[in-house]
Amino acid sequence: MKLPDAEKLCESLAAELRPKLTSKTAMIGLYTGGAWLAERLHGLLGLKEPLGLMDIAFYRDDYHAQGLHHDPKRTRIPFDVNGRELLLVDDVLYTGRTVRAAMNELFDYGRPASIALVVLADRGGRQLPIAAQYCGAKLDVPAGMRLSLKREADGRLALVLEAHRAA
Amino acid sequence: MQRNPQLNEKGELQHLLSIEGLPREILMQILRTAESFVGVTEREVKKVPLLRGKSVFNLFFEPSTRTRTTFEIAAKRLSADVINLNIAVSSQTKGESLLDTVANLSAMQADIFVVRHASSGAPFLIASHVKPHEHVVNAGDGRHAHPTQGLLDLYTIRHYKQDFSRLTVAIIGDVLHSRVARSLIHGLTTLGTPEVRVIAPQTLLPAGVEALGVKVFHDMREGLRDCDAIVMLRLQSERMKGALLPSAQEYFKNYGLTSEKLALAKSDAIVMHPGPMNRGVEIDSSVADGPHSVILPQVTFGIAVRMAVMSMVAG
Numbered sequence: 001m002k003l004p005d006a007e008k009l010c011e012s013l014a015a016e017l018r019p020k021l022t023s024k025t026a027m028i029g030l031y032t033g034g035a036w037l038a039e040r041l042h043g044l045l046g047l048k049e050p051l052g053l054m055d056i057a058f059y060r061d062d063y064h065a066q067g068l069h070h071d072p073k074r075t076r077i078p079f080d081v082n083g084r085e086l087l088l089v090d091d092v093l094y095t096g097r098t099v100r101a102a103m104n105e106l107f108d109y110g111r112p113a114s115i116a117l118v119v120l121a122d123r124g125g126r127q128l129p130i131a132a133q134y135c136g137a138k139l140d141v142p143a144g145m146r147l148s149l150k151r152e153a154d155g156r157l158a159l160v161l162e163a164h165r166a167a
Numbered sequence: 168m169q170r171n172p173q174l175n176e177k178g179e180l181q182h183l184l185s186i187e188g189l190p191r192e193i194l195m196q197i198l199r200t201a202e203s204f205v206g207v208t209e210r211e212v213k214k215v216p217l218l219r220g221k222s223v224f225n226l227f228f229e230p231s232t233r234t235r236t237t238f239e240i241a242a243k244r245l246s247a248d249v250i251n252l253n254i255a256v257s258s259q260t261k262g263e264s265l266l267d268t269v270a271n272l273s274a275m276q277a278d279i280f281v282v283r284h285a286s287s288g289a290p291f292l293i294a295s296h297v298k299p300h301e302h303v304v305n306a307g308d309g310r311h312a313h314p315t316q317g318l319l320d321l322y323t324i325r326h327y328k329q330d331f332s333r334l335t336v337a338i339i340g341d342v343l344h345s346r347v348a349r350s351l352i353h354g355l356t357t358l359g360t361p362e363v364r365v366i367a368p369q370t371l372l373p374a375g376v377e378a379l380g381v382k383v384f385h386d387m388r389e390g391l392r393d394c395d396a397i398v399m400l401r402l403q404s405e406r407m408k409g410a411l412l413p414s415a416q417e418y419f420k421n422y423g424l425t426s427e428k429l430a431l432a433k434s435d436a437i438v439m440h441p442g443p444m445n446r447g448v449e450i451d452s453s454v455a456d457g458p459h460s461v462i463l464p465q466v467t468f469g470i471a472v473r474m475a476v477m478s479m480v481a482g
Binding site: 064104105 | 200482
Protein backbone atom coordinates (compact mmCIF):
# COMPACT_ATOMS: atom_id res chain seq x y z
CA MET A 1 0.00 0.00 0.00
CA LYS A 2 1.34 3.39 -0.97
CA LEU A 3 1.20 5.80 1.96
CA PRO A 4 0.74 9.53 1.48
CA ASP A 5 3.51 11.97 2.41
CA ALA A 6 2.84 13.07 6.01
CA GLU A 7 4.61 16.39 5.48
CA LYS A 8 2.27 17.30 2.61
CA LEU A 9 -0.74 16.22 4.64
CA CYS A 10 0.37 18.56 7.44
CA GLU A 11 0.51 21.46 4.99
CA SER A 12 -2.92 20.74 3.59
CA LEU A 13 -4.45 20.32 7.07
CA ALA A 14 -2.96 23.66 8.13
CA ALA A 15 -4.36 25.32 4.98
CA GLU A 16 -7.79 23.84 5.72
CA LEU A 17 -7.73 24.93 9.37
CA ARG A 18 -6.36 28.45 8.85
CA PRO A 19 -9.63 30.13 7.77
CA LYS A 20 -11.51 28.47 10.65
CA LEU A 21 -9.38 29.92 13.45
CA THR A 22 -11.02 32.34 15.89
CA SER A 23 -9.90 34.12 19.04
CA LYS A 24 -11.23 31.16 21.03
CA THR A 25 -9.28 28.47 19.17
CA ALA A 26 -6.87 26.31 21.15
CA MET A 27 -5.16 23.03 20.29
CA ILE A 28 -4.57 19.80 22.17
CA GLY A 29 -2.44 16.91 20.88
CA LEU A 30 -2.73 13.29 22.02
CA TYR A 31 0.49 11.46 22.89
CA THR A 32 2.53 10.35 21.10
CA GLY A 33 1.90 10.73 17.37
CA GLY A 34 -0.88 13.26 17.84
CA ALA A 35 1.42 15.41 19.96
CA TRP A 36 4.00 15.52 17.16
CA LEU A 37 1.35 16.44 14.61
CA ALA A 38 -0.12 19.06 16.95
CA GLU A 39 3.31 20.62 17.55
CA ARG A 40 3.72 20.92 13.79
CA LEU A 41 0.24 22.34 13.15
CA HIS A 42 0.49 24.69 16.13
CA GLY A 43 3.65 26.15 14.61
CA LEU A 44 2.30 26.32 11.06
CA LEU A 45 -0.85 28.10 12.25
CA GLY A 46 0.97 30.38 14.68
CA LEU A 47 -1.60 29.84 17.42
CA LYS A 48 -1.32 32.26 20.32
CA GLU A 49 -2.50 29.89 23.08
CA PRO A 50 0.24 27.44 24.11
CA LEU A 51 -0.29 23.86 22.96
CA GLY A 52 -1.98 21.37 25.29
CA LEU A 53 -0.75 17.77 25.43
CA MET A 54 -2.81 14.86 26.68
CA ASP A 55 -2.14 11.24 27.64
CA ILE A 56 -5.44 9.40 27.91
CA ALA A 57 -4.00 6.42 29.87
CA PHE A 58 -6.18 7.13 32.92
CA TYR A 59 -9.33 7.17 30.76
CA ARG A 60 -8.81 4.12 28.56
CA ASP A 61 -11.72 1.70 28.35
CA ASP A 62 -9.45 -1.37 28.26
CA TYR A 63 -7.85 -0.77 31.68
CA HIS A 64 -9.66 -3.72 33.22
CA ALA A 65 -8.41 -6.04 30.49
CA GLN A 66 -5.00 -4.56 29.74
CA GLY A 67 -3.98 -2.81 32.93
CA LEU A 68 -2.44 0.59 33.15
CA HIS A 69 -0.50 1.69 30.13
CA HIS A 70 3.20 1.74 30.96
CA ASP A 71 4.61 5.15 31.68
CA PRO A 72 1.68 7.43 31.07
CA LYS A 73 2.81 10.95 30.30
CA ARG A 74 1.57 13.87 32.29
CA THR A 75 -1.33 15.71 30.68
CA ARG A 76 -0.64 19.43 30.50
CA ILE A 77 -3.30 21.84 29.36
CA PRO A 78 -1.86 25.32 29.88
CA PHE A 79 -5.10 27.21 29.25
CA ASP A 80 -8.64 27.27 30.59
CA VAL A 81 -10.72 24.95 28.37
CA ASN A 82 -14.01 26.58 29.37
CA GLY A 83 -15.60 28.25 26.36
CA ARG A 84 -12.77 27.28 23.97
CA GLU A 85 -13.13 26.06 20.43
CA LEU A 86 -10.80 23.11 20.74
CA LEU A 87 -8.91 21.36 17.99
CA LEU A 88 -8.21 17.85 19.23
CA VAL A 89 -5.32 16.40 17.25
CA ASP A 90 -4.37 12.74 16.77
CA ASP A 91 -2.24 11.05 14.15
CA VAL A 92 -4.48 8.15 13.11
CA LEU A 93 -8.22 7.68 13.65
CA TYR A 94 -9.13 4.01 13.98
CA THR A 95 -11.66 2.55 16.48
CA GLY A 96 -12.53 5.94 17.98
CA ARG A 97 -11.87 4.71 21.53
CA THR A 98 -8.90 7.02 22.08
CA VAL A 99 -10.99 10.02 21.05
CA ARG A 100 -13.79 9.02 23.40
CA ALA A 101 -11.29 8.74 26.26
CA ALA A 102 -9.79 12.11 25.33
CA MET A 103 -13.21 13.79 25.39
CA ASN A 104 -13.95 12.28 28.79
CA GLU A 105 -10.65 13.60 30.12
CA LEU A 106 -11.22 17.03 28.56
CA PHE A 107 -14.50 17.47 30.37
CA ASP A 108 -12.69 16.99 33.67
CA TYR A 109 -10.86 20.21 32.79
CA GLY A 110 -13.95 22.19 31.92
CA ARG A 111 -16.65 22.71 29.32
CA PRO A 112 -15.31 23.69 25.92
CA ALA A 113 -17.56 25.56 23.49
CA SER A 114 -16.77 22.95 20.85
CA ILE A 115 -14.35 20.17 20.01
CA ALA A 116 -13.29 19.38 16.45
CA LEU A 117 -11.19 16.32 15.67
CA VAL A 118 -8.13 16.75 13.46
CA VAL A 119 -6.33 13.63 12.20
CA LEU A 120 -3.60 13.02 9.68
CA ALA A 121 -5.19 9.77 8.50
CA ASP A 122 -8.51 7.97 8.94
CA ARG A 123 -7.92 4.25 8.49
CA GLY A 124 -11.54 3.12 8.95
CA GLY A 125 -12.57 0.41 11.41
CA ARG A 126 -14.63 2.62 13.72
CA GLN A 127 -16.22 0.98 16.77
CA LEU A 128 -17.83 4.17 18.12
CA PRO A 129 -19.89 6.95 16.50
CA ILE A 130 -16.95 9.32 16.08
CA ALA A 131 -15.80 11.20 12.98
CA ALA A 132 -12.98 13.61 12.17
CA GLN A 133 -13.90 17.12 11.04
CA TYR A 134 -10.45 17.62 9.51
CA CYS A 135 -8.78 14.60 7.94
CA GLY A 136 -5.56 14.57 5.90
CA ALA A 137 -6.19 11.29 4.11
CA LYS A 138 -8.63 8.39 4.14
CA LEU A 139 -6.91 5.00 3.92
CA ASP A 140 -8.29 1.49 3.96
CA VAL A 141 -5.95 -0.39 6.31
CA PRO A 142 -6.63 -4.06 7.07
CA ALA A 143 -7.25 -4.97 10.73
CA GLY A 144 -3.98 -6.87 11.28
CA MET A 145 -1.88 -3.86 10.34
CA ARG A 146 -0.82 -0.90 12.43
CA LEU A 147 -0.68 2.55 10.89
CA SER A 148 1.21 5.13 12.91
CA LEU A 149 3.17 8.32 12.69
CA LYS A 150 6.94 8.34 13.14
CA ARG A 151 9.16 11.33 13.74
CA GLU A 152 12.61 11.13 12.19
CA ALA A 153 15.72 12.45 13.90
CA ASP A 154 15.54 15.57 11.72
CA GLY A 155 11.95 16.20 12.84
CA ARG A 156 10.29 15.08 9.60
CA LEU A 157 7.01 13.22 10.03
CA ALA A 158 6.20 10.01 8.15
CA LEU A 159 3.35 7.51 8.16
CA VAL A 160 4.42 3.90 8.72
CA LEU A 161 2.50 0.69 8.15
CA GLU A 162 3.61 -2.45 9.95
CA ALA A 163 2.24 -5.82 10.99
CA HIS A 164 0.51 -5.53 14.37
CA ARG A 165 2.49 -7.19 17.12
CA ALA A 166 0.55 -9.95 18.83
CA ALA A 167 -0.59 -8.74 22.25
CA MET B 168 13.59 -19.94 41.65
CA GLN B 169 10.62 -18.75 43.64
CA ARG B 170 8.68 -15.97 42.05
CA ASN B 171 8.58 -12.59 43.78
CA PRO B 172 5.12 -12.59 45.43
CA GLN B 173 4.66 -8.93 44.45
CA LEU B 174 4.91 -9.56 40.71
CA ASN B 175 2.69 -11.60 38.40
CA GLU B 176 3.98 -14.02 35.78
CA LYS B 177 4.47 -11.13 33.34
CA GLY B 178 6.63 -9.28 35.87
CA GLU B 179 3.96 -6.65 36.59
CA LEU B 180 3.15 -5.37 40.05
CA GLN B 181 0.20 -7.24 41.59
CA HIS B 182 0.75 -6.51 45.29
CA LEU B 183 2.91 -3.88 46.94
CA LEU B 184 4.34 -5.46 50.06
CA SER B 185 7.87 -4.14 50.32
CA ILE B 186 10.32 -2.08 48.27
CA GLU B 187 12.93 -4.72 48.99
CA GLY B 188 13.07 -7.08 46.06
CA LEU B 189 11.33 -4.80 43.58
CA PRO B 190 13.35 -4.23 40.41
CA ARG B 191 14.54 -0.76 39.55
CA GLU B 192 12.28 -0.62 36.52
CA ILE B 193 9.13 -1.19 38.59
CA LEU B 194 10.18 1.53 41.07
CA MET B 195 10.79 3.96 38.21
CA GLN B 196 7.47 3.03 36.62
CA ILE B 197 5.68 3.83 39.90
CA LEU B 198 7.50 7.17 40.19
CA ARG B 199 6.76 8.15 36.58
CA THR B 200 3.11 7.13 36.86
CA ALA B 201 2.82 9.12 40.08
CA GLU B 202 4.14 12.15 38.22
CA SER B 203 1.22 11.90 35.81
CA PHE B 204 -1.17 11.61 38.75
CA VAL B 205 0.29 14.77 40.29
CA GLY B 206 -1.10 16.46 37.17
CA VAL B 207 -4.56 15.07 37.99
CA THR B 208 -4.37 16.29 41.59
CA GLU B 209 -3.75 19.84 40.35
CA ARG B 210 -6.93 19.96 38.27
CA GLU B 211 -10.31 21.23 39.32
CA VAL B 212 -11.81 17.74 38.93
CA LYS B 213 -9.26 15.65 40.77
CA LYS B 214 -10.70 12.32 39.73
CA VAL B 215 -10.06 9.76 37.01
CA PRO B 216 -12.33 6.79 36.25
CA LEU B 217 -9.73 4.00 36.43
CA LEU B 218 -11.03 2.10 39.48
CA ARG B 219 -14.72 2.79 38.92
CA GLY B 220 -16.71 -0.10 40.34
CA LYS B 221 -13.81 -1.42 42.41
CA SER B 222 -13.79 -1.58 46.18
CA VAL B 223 -10.81 -0.63 48.29
CA PHE B 224 -10.86 -1.90 51.87
CA ASN B 225 -8.67 0.02 54.28
CA LEU B 226 -7.74 -2.55 56.91
CA PHE B 227 -6.03 -0.74 59.72
CA PHE B 228 -5.16 -3.07 62.58
CA GLU B 229 -3.04 -0.25 64.00
CA PRO B 230 -4.08 3.37 64.35
CA SER B 231 -3.08 5.85 61.66
CA THR B 232 -4.59 9.09 60.49
CA ARG B 233 -2.37 10.42 57.73
CA THR B 234 -1.65 7.17 55.93
CA ARG B 235 -5.24 5.97 56.10
CA THR B 236 -6.57 9.31 54.95
CA THR B 237 -4.17 9.63 52.03
CA PHE B 238 -5.00 6.10 50.90
CA GLU B 239 -8.68 6.98 51.12
CA ILE B 240 -8.21 10.16 49.10
CA ALA B 241 -6.09 8.31 46.54
CA ALA B 242 -8.69 5.56 46.12
CA LYS B 243 -11.51 8.09 45.80
CA ARG B 244 -9.59 10.05 43.18
CA LEU B 245 -9.35 6.81 41.22
CA SER B 246 -13.16 6.56 41.53
CA ALA B 247 -13.04 3.45 43.74
CA ASP B 248 -15.45 2.86 46.59
CA VAL B 249 -13.60 3.00 49.88
CA ILE B 250 -14.53 1.09 52.99
CA ASN B 251 -12.61 1.96 56.15
CA LEU B 252 -12.37 -0.70 58.80
CA ASN B 253 -11.00 0.13 62.17
CA ILE B 254 -10.25 -3.43 63.11
CA ALA B 255 -8.45 -2.59 66.31
CA VAL B 256 -11.87 -2.04 67.89
CA SER B 257 -13.76 -4.66 65.95
CA SER B 258 -13.51 -8.33 64.98
CA GLN B 259 -10.05 -8.90 66.41
CA THR B 260 -11.21 -8.04 69.85
CA LYS B 261 -13.90 -10.65 69.38
CA GLY B 262 -11.24 -13.23 68.58
CA GLU B 263 -11.51 -13.54 64.79
CA SER B 264 -8.30 -14.57 63.05
CA LEU B 265 -6.64 -12.33 60.47
CA LEU B 266 -7.36 -14.70 57.60
CA ASP B 267 -10.99 -15.13 58.65
CA THR B 268 -11.40 -11.36 58.67
CA VAL B 269 -9.94 -11.15 55.18
CA ALA B 270 -12.05 -14.06 53.91
CA ASN B 271 -15.17 -12.28 55.11
CA LEU B 272 -14.19 -9.04 53.41
CA SER B 273 -13.36 -10.99 50.27
CA ALA B 274 -16.92 -12.32 50.36
CA MET B 275 -18.02 -8.67 50.32
CA GLN B 276 -16.21 -8.40 46.97
CA ALA B 277 -13.09 -6.49 47.76
CA ASP B 278 -10.60 -5.67 45.01
CA ILE B 279 -7.79 -4.03 46.98
CA PHE B 280 -6.83 -4.48 50.61
CA VAL B 281 -4.75 -1.70 52.10
CA VAL B 282 -3.25 -3.23 55.23
CA ARG B 283 -1.60 -1.71 58.27
CA HIS B 284 -0.63 -4.20 60.93
CA ALA B 285 1.59 -4.24 64.02
CA SER B 286 3.03 -7.62 63.04
CA SER B 287 5.75 -7.73 60.41
CA GLY B 288 4.70 -9.92 57.53
CA ALA B 289 0.93 -9.67 58.01
CA PRO B 290 0.37 -8.19 54.50
CA PHE B 291 2.47 -11.03 53.01
CA LEU B 292 0.30 -13.57 54.77
CA ILE B 293 -2.84 -11.94 53.39
CA ALA B 294 -1.37 -11.65 49.88
CA SER B 295 -0.60 -15.35 49.86
CA HIS B 296 -4.26 -16.17 50.61
CA VAL B 297 -6.27 -13.74 48.47
CA LYS B 298 -7.95 -14.59 45.17
CA PRO B 299 -6.19 -13.74 41.90
CA HIS B 300 -8.24 -10.59 41.29
CA GLU B 301 -7.58 -9.25 44.81
CA HIS B 302 -4.56 -7.12 45.55
CA VAL B 303 -2.76 -6.17 48.74
CA VAL B 304 -0.98 -2.91 49.45
CA ASN B 305 1.13 -2.75 52.60
CA ALA B 306 0.47 0.44 54.54
CA GLY B 307 3.04 -0.44 57.21
CA ASP B 308 3.76 -3.75 58.94
CA GLY B 309 5.53 -3.83 62.28
CA ARG B 310 9.12 -2.69 62.00
CA HIS B 311 9.42 -4.29 58.61
CA ALA B 312 8.24 -2.06 55.76
CA HIS B 313 6.17 0.95 54.78
CA PRO B 314 6.64 0.87 51.04
CA THR B 315 4.29 3.70 49.99
CA GLN B 316 6.01 6.04 52.45
CA GLY B 317 9.37 4.96 51.05
CA LEU B 318 8.08 5.55 47.53
CA LEU B 319 6.74 9.00 48.32
CA ASP B 320 10.10 9.86 49.87
CA LEU B 321 11.79 8.67 46.67
CA TYR B 322 9.29 10.68 44.63
CA THR B 323 10.02 13.80 46.68
CA ILE B 324 13.77 13.42 46.31
CA ARG B 325 13.43 12.84 42.56
CA HIS B 326 11.11 15.85 42.25
CA TYR B 327 13.64 18.22 43.81
CA LYS B 328 16.93 16.54 42.86
CA GLN B 329 16.12 14.61 39.64
CA ASP B 330 19.06 12.22 39.37
CA PHE B 331 19.70 9.73 42.20
CA SER B 332 23.13 8.82 40.83
CA ARG B 333 24.83 11.89 42.25
CA LEU B 334 23.13 12.27 45.63
CA THR B 335 24.08 11.95 49.25
CA VAL B 336 21.05 11.21 51.42
CA ALA B 337 21.08 11.10 55.23
CA ILE B 338 18.45 9.32 57.32
CA ILE B 339 18.53 10.52 60.89
CA GLY B 340 17.08 9.16 64.09
CA ASP B 341 15.33 6.04 65.25
CA VAL B 342 16.31 3.68 62.44
CA LEU B 343 15.91 0.69 64.74
CA HIS B 344 12.12 0.97 65.03
CA SER B 345 11.51 2.60 61.67
CA ARG B 346 9.83 0.72 58.85
CA VAL B 347 10.07 3.95 56.86
CA ALA B 348 13.88 3.93 57.06
CA ARG B 349 14.16 0.34 55.85
CA SER B 350 11.88 0.91 52.88
CA LEU B 351 13.66 4.09 51.91
CA ILE B 352 17.15 2.57 52.20
CA HIS B 353 16.17 -0.29 49.89
CA GLY B 354 14.64 2.15 47.42
CA LEU B 355 17.60 4.51 47.40
CA THR B 356 20.12 1.74 46.85
CA THR B 357 18.01 0.11 44.13
CA LEU B 358 17.84 3.43 42.29
CA GLY B 359 21.61 3.81 42.45
CA THR B 360 22.10 6.47 45.13
CA PRO B 361 25.87 6.44 45.68
CA GLU B 362 25.82 7.49 49.33
CA VAL B 363 23.11 6.70 51.85
CA ARG B 364 23.97 7.63 55.43
CA VAL B 365 22.27 6.78 58.67
CA ILE B 366 22.91 9.05 61.62
CA ALA B 367 21.82 7.82 65.03
CA PRO B 368 23.03 6.74 68.44
CA GLN B 369 24.15 3.10 68.52
CA THR B 370 21.09 2.19 70.61
CA LEU B 371 18.73 3.28 67.80
CA LEU B 372 20.47 1.37 65.00
CA PRO B 373 19.67 -2.23 64.12
CA ALA B 374 22.60 -4.62 64.38
CA GLY B 375 24.39 -5.02 61.05
CA VAL B 376 22.71 -2.00 59.44
CA GLU B 377 25.84 -1.54 57.25
CA ALA B 378 24.83 -4.66 55.37
CA LEU B 379 21.99 -2.62 53.83
CA GLY B 380 24.63 -0.55 52.03
CA VAL B 381 24.63 2.53 54.25
CA LYS B 382 27.36 4.52 55.97
CA VAL B 383 26.89 4.86 59.71
CA PHE B 384 27.54 8.10 61.59
CA HIS B 385 27.05 8.76 65.28
CA ASP B 386 28.12 12.38 65.05
CA MET B 387 25.35 14.35 63.37
CA ARG B 388 27.56 17.26 62.33
CA GLU B 389 29.94 14.92 60.56
CA GLY B 390 27.12 12.99 58.90
CA LEU B 391 25.28 16.05 57.61
CA ARG B 392 28.23 17.40 55.66
CA ASP B 393 27.43 17.89 51.96
CA CYS B 394 24.07 16.10 52.10
CA ASP B 395 21.52 16.76 49.33
CA ALA B 396 18.53 15.33 51.17
CA ILE B 397 17.91 14.84 54.88
CA VAL B 398 15.22 12.50 56.13
CA MET B 399 14.32 12.98 59.79
CA LEU B 400 12.61 10.08 61.53
CA ARG B 401 10.07 10.43 64.27
CA LEU B 402 11.39 9.63 67.70
CA GLN B 403 8.69 7.42 69.06
CA SER B 404 8.15 8.64 72.59
CA GLU B 405 7.32 5.15 73.75
CA ARG B 406 10.99 4.31 73.06
CA MET B 407 12.05 6.73 75.76
CA LYS B 408 10.72 4.45 78.41
CA GLY B 409 12.87 1.56 77.25
CA ALA B 410 16.12 3.15 78.47
CA LEU B 411 17.40 3.49 74.89
CA LEU B 412 17.80 7.21 75.41
CA PRO B 413 18.52 9.44 78.38
CA SER B 414 15.96 12.19 77.66
CA ALA B 415 14.23 14.11 74.89
CA GLN B 416 16.37 17.18 75.63
CA GLU B 417 19.54 15.17 75.39
CA TYR B 418 18.37 13.61 72.14
CA PHE B 419 17.52 16.98 70.63
CA LYS B 420 20.94 18.31 71.56
CA ASN B 421 22.71 15.48 69.74
CA TYR B 422 20.33 14.43 66.97
CA GLY B 423 17.75 17.19 66.62
CA LEU B 424 17.91 19.09 63.34
CA THR B 425 18.48 22.80 63.92
CA SER B 426 19.23 25.59 61.42
CA GLU B 427 22.78 25.65 62.64
CA LYS B 428 23.33 21.93 61.92
CA LEU B 429 21.41 22.14 58.65
CA ALA B 430 23.94 24.73 57.46
CA LEU B 431 26.51 21.91 57.26
CA ALA B 432 24.54 20.21 54.47
CA LYS B 433 24.51 21.53 50.90
CA SER B 434 22.98 24.98 50.59
CA ASP B 435 20.08 23.59 48.51
CA ALA B 436 19.49 20.52 50.69
CA ILE B 437 15.91 19.42 51.26
CA VAL B 438 14.55 18.36 54.65
CA MET B 439 11.94 15.61 54.84
CA HIS B 440 9.95 13.98 57.63
CA PRO B 441 7.38 11.20 57.34
CA GLY B 442 5.28 12.70 60.14
CA PRO B 443 3.94 13.05 62.69
CA MET B 444 6.69 15.44 63.78
CA ASN B 445 7.87 15.99 67.33
CA ARG B 446 8.97 19.61 67.24
CA GLY B 447 11.81 20.22 69.62
CA VAL B 448 12.64 16.51 69.82
CA GLU B 449 13.95 15.48 66.40
CA ILE B 450 13.39 18.73 64.51
CA ASP B 451 13.42 22.40 65.38
CA SER B 452 10.44 24.49 64.30
CA SER B 453 12.71 26.89 62.43
CA VAL B 454 13.76 23.97 60.18
CA ALA B 455 10.34 22.29 59.94
CA ASP B 456 8.81 25.56 58.74
CA GLY B 457 11.92 26.83 56.98
CA PRO B 458 12.81 27.17 53.29
CA HIS B 459 14.53 23.76 53.07
CA SER B 460 11.52 21.88 54.38
CA VAL B 461 9.51 19.82 51.87
CA ILE B 462 7.50 18.07 54.56
CA LEU B 463 4.08 19.25 53.35
CA PRO B 464 4.76 18.61 49.63
CA GLN B 465 5.64 15.05 50.74
CA VAL B 466 2.07 14.61 51.94
CA THR B 467 0.64 15.87 48.65
CA PHE B 468 2.96 13.68 46.58
CA GLY B 469 1.95 10.75 48.79
CA ILE B 470 -1.55 10.85 47.34
CA ALA B 471 -0.27 10.65 43.75
CA VAL B 472 2.14 7.84 44.66
CA ARG B 473 -0.70 5.84 46.25
CA MET B 474 -2.86 6.45 43.18
CA ALA B 475 -0.03 5.10 41.02
CA VAL B 476 0.42 2.01 43.18
CA MET B 477 -3.28 1.18 43.35
CA SER B 478 -3.85 1.69 39.64
CA MET B 479 -0.83 -0.46 38.80
CA VAL B 480 -1.70 -3.39 41.07
CA ALA B 481 -5.39 -3.45 40.12
CA GLY B 482 -4.85 -3.16 36.36
